[in-house]
Amino acid sequence: MTSWRRQGEGGWPWLAAGSVALSLLALLALLVLLGSRGLAHFWPAPVEVVTLESGERFAGQRVRQERIAGDPQVDVLYRTGNRDLDGSYWRWVGAGAIDTRRYPDDLLVLEREHWGEFLGRLVALRAAGDAVPLPAASDEAWHVLRERLTRVEALREQRRQLSEDVIAPLARRLAALRSSEALDPARQQTLTEQWEAARQRLDALDTALARDALILESVDGQRLEQPLAGVLAAWRPNAMSWVDRLLHWGRGVGRFLSEGPRAGSLEGGVWPAIFGTVMMVLLMSLIVTPFGVLAAVYLNEVARQGPLIRLVRIAVRNLAGVPSIVYGVFGLGVFVYGIGGQLDSWFFSERLPSPTFGTGGLLWASLTLALLTLPVVIVATEEGLARIPDQQREGALALGATRYEMLRRVVLPMAVPAMLTGVILAVARAAGEVAPLMLVGVARLAPQLPLDGEFPFLHLDSKFMHLGYHIYNIGFQGGDVERALPLVYASALLLVVVIVVLNLTAIFLRHHLRARHRAPER
Amino acid sequence: MSATLPSRVTSASAAVTDFASTASCFEIEGLCLAYDGKQALRNLTLRIPRQRVTAFIGPSGCGKSTLLRVLNRLHDLNEDVSRQGRVSLEGQDIHAPQVDVAELRRRVGMVFQTPNPFPMSIYDNVAFGVRLQGIKRKRVLDEIVEWALDSAALWDEVKDRLHGSAWALSGGQQQRLVIARTLAVQPDVLLLDEPASALDPISTLKIEELIRSLKSRLTLVLVTHNMQQAARVSDYTAFLQDGELVEYAATDNLFTNPRLRRTENYITGRMS
Numbered sequence: 091m092t093s094w095r096r097q098g099e100g101g102w103p104w105l106a107a108g109s110v111a112l113s114l115l116a117l118l119a120l121l122v123l124l125g126s127r128g129l130a131h132f133w134p135a136p137v138e139v140v141t142l143e144s145g146e147r148f149a150g151q152r153v154r155q156e157r158i159a160g161d162p163q164v165d166v167l168y169r170t171g172n173r174d175l176d177g178s179y180w181r182w183v184g185a186g187a188i189d190t191r192r193y194p195d196d197l198l199v200l201e202r203e204h205w206g207e208f209l210g211r212l213v214a215l216r217a218a219g220d221a222v223p224l225p226a227a228s229d230e231a232w233h234v235l236r237e238r239l240t241r242v243e244a245l246r247e248q249r250r251q252l253s254e255d256v257i258a259p260l261a262r263r264l265a266a267l268r269s270s271e272a273l274d275p276a277r278q279q280t281l282t283e284q285w286e287a288a289r290q291r292l293d294a295l296d297t298a299l300a301r302d303a304l305i306l307e308s309v310d311g312q313r314l315e316q317p318l319a320g321v322l323a324a325w326r327p328n329a330m331s332w333v334d335r336l337l338h339w340g341r342g343v344g345r346f347l348s349e350g351p352r353a354g355s356l357e358g359g360v361w362p363a364i365f366g367t368v369m370m371v372l373l374m375s376l377i378v379t380p381f382g383v384l385a386a387v388y389l390n391e392v393a394r395q396g397p398l399i400r401l402v403r404i405a406v407r408n409l410a411g412v413p414s415i416v417y418g419v420f421g422l423g424v425f426v427y428g429i430g431g432q433l434d435s436w437f438f439s440e441r442l443p444s445p446t447f448g449t450g451g452l453l454w455a456s457l458t459l460a461l462l463t464l465p466v467v468i469v470a471t472e473e474g475l476a477r478i479p480d481q482q483r484e485g486a487l488a489l490g491a492t493r494y495e496m497l498r499r500v501v502l503p504m505a506v507p508a509m510l511t512g513v514i515l516a517v518a519r520a521a522g523e524v525a526p527l528m529l530v531g532v533a534r535l536a537p538q539l540p541l542d543g544e545f546p547f548l549h550l551d552s553k554f555m556h557l558g559y560h561i562y563n564i565g566f567q568g569g570d571v572e573r574a575l576p577l578v579y580a581s582a583l584l585l586v587v588v589i590v591v592l593n594l595t596a597i598f599l600r601h602h603l604r605a606r607h608r609a610p611e612r
Numbered sequence: 613m614s615a616t617l618p619s620r621v622t623s624a625s626a627a628v629t630d631f632a633s634t635a636s637c638f639e640i641e642g643l644c645l646a647y648d649g650k651q652a653l654r655n656l657t658l659r660i661p662r663q664r665v666t667a668f669i670g671p672s673g674c675g676k677s678t679l680l681r682v683l684n685r686l687h688d689l690n691e692d693v694s695r696q697g698r699v700s701l702e703g704q705d706i707h708a709p710q711v712d713v714a715e716l717r718r719r720v721g722m723v724f725q726t727p728n729p730f731p732m733s734i735y736d737n738v739a740f741g742v743r744l745q746g747i748k749r750k751r752v753l754d755e756i757v758e759w760a761l762d763s764a765a766l767w768d769e770v771k772d773r774l775h776g777s778a779w780a781l782s783g784g785q786q787q788r789l790v791i792a793r794t795l796a797v798q799p800d801v802l803l804l805d806e807p808a809s810a811l812d813p814i815s816t817l818k819i820e821e822l823i824r825s826l827k828s829r830l831t832l833v834l835v836t837h838n839m840q841q842a843a844r845v846s847d848y849t850a851f852l853q854d855g856e857l858v859e860y861a862a863t864d865n866l867f868t869n870p871r872l873r874r875t876e877n878y879i880t881g882r883m884s
């Protein structure tokens with residue numbers, strides 16, 4: 091590096107290298123911020139039992155402290171949970187007002203289906219209305235609780251399977267039978283019987299689930315009966331070893347990735363959003379690649395190169411700069427209302443006025459994004475085609491190939507890496523777009539995945555969730571910003587990871603194709 | 613003066629000097645060609661004899677490649693090219709509407725100045741044109757590939773790496789591969805546009821031997837800047853200048869006894 095200056099190059103190589111370093115630093119800072127804020131959310135932080143000078147007591151996880159301008163005192167924010175008892179999830183306390191802080195081992199945190207987290211102690215267990223004596227030692231009581239929880243989890247899983255795999259398809263078939271013209275009483279009879287049997291099994295599971303309840307007590311002495319069926323997870327943060335914490339963290343991340351959102355998206359996971367994002371990007375790539383490649387082939391190989399083609403080329407390049415929301419508006423007007431409305435009136439008129447394709451959905455969103463990324467694919471492919479020496483084309487022609495054969499067997503295979511570069515750029519652009527999607531089919535909540543075991547398997551008309559929109563939604567549309575923020579960071583990190591994974595796949599593919607026929611270094 | 617002239621190496625028969633007695637492969641009559649209005653070939657009339665090597669020589673930009681590319685209609689793709697005159701192959705007008713261009717190009721193979729193997733294996737390169745003919749059977753393909761590589765004097769060098777990339781071959785090997793690829797589709801004519809200009813002397817020698825050995829089966833047309841090469845391998849030589857055919861004669865005659873001053877100046881290197 092020092093030789094630059096000695097060679098009389100002046101300072102510009104330093105400037106260039108500095109810019110690279112700065113860009114890399116900015117990227118690194120972004121990832122570190124998203125990673126630390128997002129991933130820390132799943133870490134089972136210790137819970138403090140705080141006694142104030144006033145004698146009041148509460149339990150909570152310390153989130154952060156702040157000094158408000160003009161106020162000499164430092165305020166501490168605690169995440170206290172117990173919204174059903176206290177009416178609030180958070181608590182600000184002046185640091186000076188705190189008398190003592192302790193970390194008792196038997197303090198319990200429950201993640202619940204309703205009301206969010208509970209922080210407190212386990213007092214008693216009740217099964218079918220009868221109190222079950224709990225061992226005096228808190229470790230053993232914890233052990234009993236864990237056993238009961240395992241049972242509930244197994245039941246919950248059975249119930250989920252029953253309702254998804256048996257009841258939902260039955261219900262759909264019954265509905266289809268009722269709406270169809272032809273009456274088939276025998277078939278209706280058997281279906282109804284199956285339905286009844288399944289319902290009874292479901293009821294039995296529900297009863298079994300409702301058997302156990304917990305009697306809980308918060309640190310300030312309020313009691314509460316909590317059905318065990320509504321407890322999703324339980325842990326004792328102050329009694330956990332490092333290994334336990336790490337396992338708990340891993341489980342938390344796993345559930346965030348694999349579960350659907352709950353409680354206004356402030357709890358649960360983002361699986362439908364990941365799935366929707368990937369699905370939409372894949373569909374978009376499938377649509378945009380053939381169109382983009384064909385258009386590039388026309389521009390570069392077929393059309394006579396003249397002022398008109400140059401004009402078209404400039405127009406295509408400019409299309410890449412049109413703001414994405416404009417494409418959204420176009421998609422809404424043309425795809426959703428125009429084509430979708432027509433499709434509905436032709437094929438789905440029995441469902442009107444509720445629209446099938448005449449409303450935003452996976453297909454229209456993918457099409458809109460395909461349109462948005464079309465210029466990128468065209469430009470990249472065209473550049474790849476232009477790089478292929480004419481000698482290759484003439485070589486093929488001179489062997490008696492028709493123009494089509496020349497394209498198919500020599501030119502296009504050589505342009506595949508360039509096409510993949512185009513697709514990589516398209517994916518990178520499309521996966522991060524949110525604005526146009528809001529107009530053409532993204533949903534705030536759509537736990538049903540667009541791909542399932544029901545014919546036609548891929549439901550192009552269904553609404554879908556998207557990570558980018560999910561971030562916007564939980565961060566800026568929900569109520570509790572403090573609770574949403576870690577999820578915003580985690581989802582943003584995930585979005586980056588999803589895009590990187592999609593891109594790496596395409597890059598790997600491209601590298602693989604390139605490596606096949608490279609001459610060895612000489 | 614004759615001391616400066618290249619001597620002829622081949623033992624061409626005396627009959628070769630008799631122009632009229634050989635059957636013609638191509639007959640070109642009044643051929644004019646212009647690129648976007650710029651004249652590149654001016655009223656060319658000549659016959660290219662069958663199963664002989666005909667060399668085109670002339671200064672750079674005189675239209676040698678242009679003429680060669682007329683013979684297999686490679687100009688078709690270029691809309692800027694306008695052409696008049698008649699070119700017939702074995703008595704048939706190659707520009708007639710009923711002519712299948714792809715079939716014409718199969719019959720009139722072409723090898724370019726820089727080797728242009730496709731980014732495929734050696735085997736696939738040679739089989740490329742054969743597969744286009746609809747031949748898919750592996751045994752037949754294997755046979756043709758071996759035969760073609762053998763004809764191009766390349767078989768021994770590549771027989772162990774047939775499925776390796778063609779781009780990994782040396783320049784000389786690549787050029788012989790391209791010739792093998794062209795031979796594999798059994799052309800009647802082979803057009804060679806400065807096939808050895810990018811090669812070292814040994815590779816050049818190999819290509820020249822190859823050209824001589826192919827003469828018994830094919831008509832060859834060779835463009836070259838190398839006077840010795842033209843003298844060594846060709847039976848007839850045409851000297852072109854500014855798109856015009858200046859002199860065309862049996863190679864022996866042209867080099868030892870050029871009729872025109874312009875020809876003499878060019879081949880003795882006083883002008884180029």
Ligand SMILES: Nc1ncnc2c1ncn2[C@@H]1O[C@H](COP(=O)(O)OP(=O)(O)OP(=O)(O)O)[C@@H](O)[C@H]1O
Pocket residue numbers: 647652670671672673674675676677678679690
């Ligand atoms: N594609 C083209 N478009 C326009 N003009 C061309 C084109 N190809 C060749 N020419 C012109 O036609 C003339 C003849 O070119 P040609 O390539 O046939 O020469 P050449 O004899 O092969 O020269 P060289 O020995 O350098 O290869 C030149 O003046 C050249 O500039």
Ligand SMILES: [Mg+2]
Pocket residue numbers: 676677678805
């Ligand atoms: Mg040339």
